[in-house]
Amino acid sequence: MKNYSRKFRRMIFSVPLFLVLTFICVSQASASTISIDESGTINNWALNPVTSPNNDASSISLTVQSDTQPWYVKVNDALDGNKPESSAGHLAEWNTTSSSYVTNPHVLTNNMNVAASAGSGYSVGSAISLSNTNQNIVTGSVINTPVTIPINVSQQVIYSDMHLTNDRVYRLVVTFSGGFS
Amino acid sequence: MKTKLLIIAGLLVIAFAVMITPVMAGNTATVTANPSKVISVTVNGGITNWALDPTNSPKIDASDVTLTVSSNDPGWTVAVKDALDQDTGSNSKPNAGYLVDYNTNTNLWGTTHLGSPLKVESASVTGITGNPGSPVILSNTDQTIETGASDSTGTGTFTTTPLTFTQPVAYTDQVLGSNHVYRIIVTFTGTAT
Numbered sequence: 001m002k003n004y005s006r007k008f009r010r011m012i013f014s015v016p017l018f019l020v021l022t023f024i025c026v027s028q029a030s031a032s033t034i035s036i037d038e039s040g041t042i043n044n045w046a047l048n049p050v051t052s053p054n055n056d057a058s059s060i061s062l063t064v065q066s067d068t069q070p071w072y073v074k075v076n077d078a079l080d081g082n083k084p085e086s087s088a089g090h091l092a093e094w095n096t097t098s099s100s101y102v103t104n105p106h107v108l109t110n111n112m113n114v115a116a117s118a119g120s121g122y123s124v125g126s127a128i129s130l131s132n133t134n135q136n137i138v139t140g141s142v143i144n145t146p147v148t149i150p151i152n153v154s155q156q157v158i159y160s161d162m163h164l165t166n167d168r169v170y171r172l173v174v175t176f177s178g179g180f181s
Numbered sequence: 182m183k184t185k186l187l188i189i190a191g192l193l194v195i196a197f198a199v200m201i202t203p204v205m206a207g208n209t210a211t212v213t214a215n216p217s218k219v220i221s222v223t224v225n226g227g228i229t230n231w232a233l234d235p236t237n238s239p240k241i242d243a244s245d246v247t248l249t250v251s252s253n254d255p256g257w258t259v260a261v262k263d264a265l266d267q268d269t270g271s272n273s274k275p276n277a278g279y280l281v282d283y284n285t286n287t288n289l290w291g292t293t294h295l296g297s298p299l300k301v302e303s304a305s306v307t308g309i310t311g312n313p314g315s316p317v318i319l320s321n322t323d324q325t326i327e328t329g330a331s332d333s334t335g336t337g338t339f340t341t342t343p344l345t346f347t348q349p350v351a352y353t354d355q356v357l358g359s360n361h362v363y364r365i366i367v368t369f370t371g372t373a374t
Contacts, residue, residue: 038209041213158253162255
């Protein structure tokens with residue numbers, strides 16, 4: 001009975017200890033934060049094989065704020081909306097009526113390319129060919145100040161990339177994620 | 182006691198992992214697009230100094246002219262006509278569909294023409310339906326000689342097999358003097374549906 005009571009007291013003692021440890025850890029974790037606010041979309045992009053590649057450097061931008069450096073922004077095609085894995089990085093046929101990707105969709109031949117425009121407080125790499133794997137497009141050094149980064153999207157089309165009719169368009173959701181190097 | 186230590190150690194490992202994991206942030210941008218309907222038609226080659234012969238009529242040329250068609254729109258068409266081009270001369274061509282006397286020195290069209298109009302025919306190949314066996318009789322109105330397939334096999338770039346030009350010749354088609362030839366400019370027009 002005496003041993004049991006001692007064990008109970010130790011357990012009771014360990015609870016606040018654990019809470020204190022957890023508090024410390026959470027406090028440490030919250031010391032490094034980065035936020036990414038995406039702005040803009042590209043709707044009904046009129047792609048043209050004659051003037052390919054087609055570029056859009058004005059529709060999408062990111063506002064990044066971090067309290068730690070160096071930070072990064074990576075990009076991928078996360079296959080949102082049950083987009084077929086085989087279409088990763090490519091615009092794929094989307095039914096605007098049912099708001100879903102088409103089974104066995106038409107897919108543009110070339111991957112979409114994504115890059116960030118150069119600016120102050122961060123460095124950019126060359127355009128990446130989008131895939132379902134995260135790829136770095138920005139490495140930042142500025143902290144505690146929001147920085148706006150224009151995103152350049154480029155899409156090459158060829159004549160065999162079929163024009164879609166009725167309620168069909170090509171669609172892709174680009175995912176941006178931030179973190180620390 | 183050992184168990185308790187293990188539990189505490191485990192909790193510390195988890196807490197440490199949480200501590201060193203950076204806070205991630207993410208966001209998405211949606212892109213929707215559609216290629217605009219386009220078609221490009223390139224004419225390759227021409228027929229020059231065609232030796233017409235009334236004893237061997239009609240004269241057929243099935244080797245000198247091909248078309249390269251590029252389109253992203255299934256169901257595209259290519260039509261043909263005599264657009265009565267003025268070309269480099271100062272007067273317009275008369276007699277639509279017929280080869281007409283042309284002065285190679287002055288670049289002027291005359292009025293003499295062959296007795297029969299020119300006919301044009303395109304073979305069917307993968308992705309393209311032509312008009313084999315049913316040549317169009319050339320006029321100044323567009324007439325379809327090729328249609329792209331209505332599915333994705335009708336998109337891309339195609340080079341046709343040589344077009345077939347057929348020209349009947351009769352003894353009444355007079356021989357022209359020096360610096361004169363019979364001439365016509367055939368115009369091909371591609372249309373996306």
